[in-house]
Amino acid sequence: MNAPSSVLVVGASAAGLATAEALRRKGYQGGLTVLGAEPHLPYDRPPLSKQVLSGAWDPERVQLRPQTALSTLDAEFILADPAVGLDAAGRTVHTASGRALRADAVVVATGLRPRTFAGQAELAGVHVLRTLDDAVALRADLLASSRLVVVGEGVLGAEIAATAHGMGLEVTMAGPRPAPLAGQIGPSVAGMLADLHTERGVRLRLGAGVSGLTGHQGRVTGVRLDTGEVLPADVVVVAIGADPATEWLTGSGLRLDNGLVCDSRCRAAEGIYAVGDVARWHHDKLGALLRLENRTNASEQAGIVAANVLGDDQPYCPVPYFWTDQFDAKIQVHGVLPVDAEVTVVDGDQAARRFVALYRRDGRVTGVLGWNMPKQTRLRRQDVVDALSDLVPAP
Amino acid sequence: MKVTIDQDKCVASGQCVVAAADVFDQRDEDGIVVLLNPDPPAEQAADVRHAAVVCPALAIHIED
Numbered sequence: 001m002n003a004p005s006s007v008l009v010v011g012a013s014a015a016g017l018a019t020a021e022a023l024r025r026k027g028y029q030g031g032l033t034v035l036g037a038e039p040h041l042p043y044d045r046p047p048l049s050k051q052v053l054s055g056a057w058d059p060e061r062v063q064l065r066p067q068t069a070l071s072t073l074d075a076e077f078i079l080a081d082p083a084v085g086l087d088a089a090g091r092t093v094h095t096a097s098g099r100a101l102r103a104d105a106v107v108v109a110t111g112l113r114p115r116t117f118a119g120q121a122e123l124a125g126v127h128v129l130r131t132l133d134d135a136v137a138l139r140a141d142l143l144a145s146s147r148l149v150v151v152g153e154g155v156l157g158a159e160i161a162a163t164a165h166g167m168g169l170e171v172t173m174a175g176p177r178p179a180p181l182a183g184q185i186g187p188s189v190a191g192m193l194a195d196l197h198t199e200r201g202v203r204l205r206l207g208a209g210v211s212g213l214t215g216h217q218g219r220v221t222g223v224r225l226d227t228g229e230v231l232p233a234d235v236v237v238v239a240i241g242a243d244p245a246t247e248w249l250t251g252s253g254l255r256l257d258n259g260l261v262c263d264s265r266c267r268a269a270e271g272i273y274a275v276g277d278v279a280r281w282h283h284d285k286l287g288a289l290l291r292l293e294n295r296t297n298a299s300e301q302a303g304i305v306a307a308n309v310l311g312d313d314q315p316y317c318p319v320p321y322f323w324t325d326q327f328d329a330k331i332q333v334h335g336v337l338p339v340d341a342e343v344t345v346v347d348g349d350q351a352a353r354r355f356v357a358l359y360r361r362d363g364r365v366t367g368v369l370g371w372n373m374p375k376q377t378r379l380r381r382q383d384v385v386d387a388l389s390d391l392v393p394a395p
Numbered sequence: 396m397k398v399t400i401d402q403d404k405c406v407a408s409g410q411c412v413v414a415a416a417d418v419f420d421q422r423d424e425d426g427i428v429v430l431l432n433p434d435p436p437a438e439q440a441a442d443v444r445h446a447a448v449v450c451p452a453l454a455i456h457i458e459d
Contacts, residue, residue: 018448025444046406046451064453295451296410303448323408323451330407330426374426378409 004104011109012036015276018302032075037082048135112242125220145234152239162326294322335367335384404454414446
């Protein structure tokens with residue numbers, strides 16, 4: 001395929017911007033449009049649950065590129081206008097304001113939408129955290145409150161709990177798993193994280209499902225667990241995961257199944273690609289469909305997508321990477337950590353909360369986790385790469 | 396090519412070292428980026444550009 005004469009990137013966050021930048025870096029000189037649902041210029045999300053929520057950063061600081069850099073990109077940014085439909089054959093995207101944007105190539109980078117409880121929108125004091133506006137609104141509410149319940153024990157919920165505790169709130173974390181990040185880092189290290197939160201003063205009320213919210217006169221008053229117990233709250237954050245933002249693609253004929261399903265080239269159909277949190281593509285080395293919700297994936301995948309849009313034929317086979325900062329713990333993960341993996345500490349000391357652990361399944365390394373040992377953790381990444389290389393690529 | 400780094404923005408992911416180990420390293424104690432060569436040779440330019448792209452903190456700046 002020859003280079004397209006026009007490219008439309010649907011989504012103006014990290015993955016969308018990185019795709020636009022990669023296209024220009026690779027010499028693409030055709031028309032370039034970036035369509036964003038939010039009113040903001042592209043900004044970075046990882047600081048939202050930490051530096052922005054705590055107030056350590058002004059909200060403006062999360063902008064990914066200064067205006068001057070965006071100008072030299074020579075792209076048209078259309079903001080505050082969500083995509084509402086796609087004509088895949090005609091490669092035309094319809095927007096909420098009524099625009100019909102046609103391009104030779106369309107890159108879907110619409111990210112995620114937080115899951116919510118039924119009826120939560122009607123209750124004041126209940127928040128999600130996905131956007132900059134969400135973070136600013138949550139911070140304002142926290143500053144005027146004393147008791148926060150975080151529903152969700154994943155990365156986002158645990159970061160919010162740590163940050164809010166640092167702001168002086170009384171924080172309770174609720175969720176069905178037994179420890180923070182139990183689903184992401186396995187039970188043993190998650191247990192250490194539970195100890196850290198407890199020591200610092202976060203109350204963990206984990207291992208019980210959450211059935212809903214309680215309210216009075218339009219404002220939330222608590223979180224009800226499956227056990228019947230009610231955790232009182234002035235503010236509630238619902239961090240129970242997010243779904244790929246693909247509802248606008250319903251009826252497009254594209255395959256939607258936990259994301260926009262793509263081949264190993266991140267291509268959903270002729271001239272249509274996906275990048276970032278929304279993309280579920282075939283990882284040839286792992287021999288499976290994969291969808292990653294992390295910051296580095298947005299940038300890394302963008303480079304491959306841009307190359308393929310311009311006529312290249314590159315499979316995307318990354319070593320997944322994510323990190324989380326909670327209190328003074330920086331936890332970094334390369335590869336994948338199955339919950340039933342065998343975990344071996346290979347550097348440092350768990351008791352000192354400074355260590356590197358290898359995760360193995362069936363004797364084979366699948367991932368490495370580091371706790372406050374960034375360099376030593378990265379040095380072990382090669383073990384993950386080697387294990388991936390030993391796998392026979394899927395036909 | 397002139398490379399500069401911002402250690403205050405760095406989040407110690409080490410992705411830059413994975414991309415261009417001749418130009419970047421990390422401090423042993425906290426993993427923050429260390430610039431080994433602010434003026435890398437042309438044959439390393441592509442790797443350094445890749446490092447700047449995959450840095451999750453956008454802490455690497457390049458001037459040609």
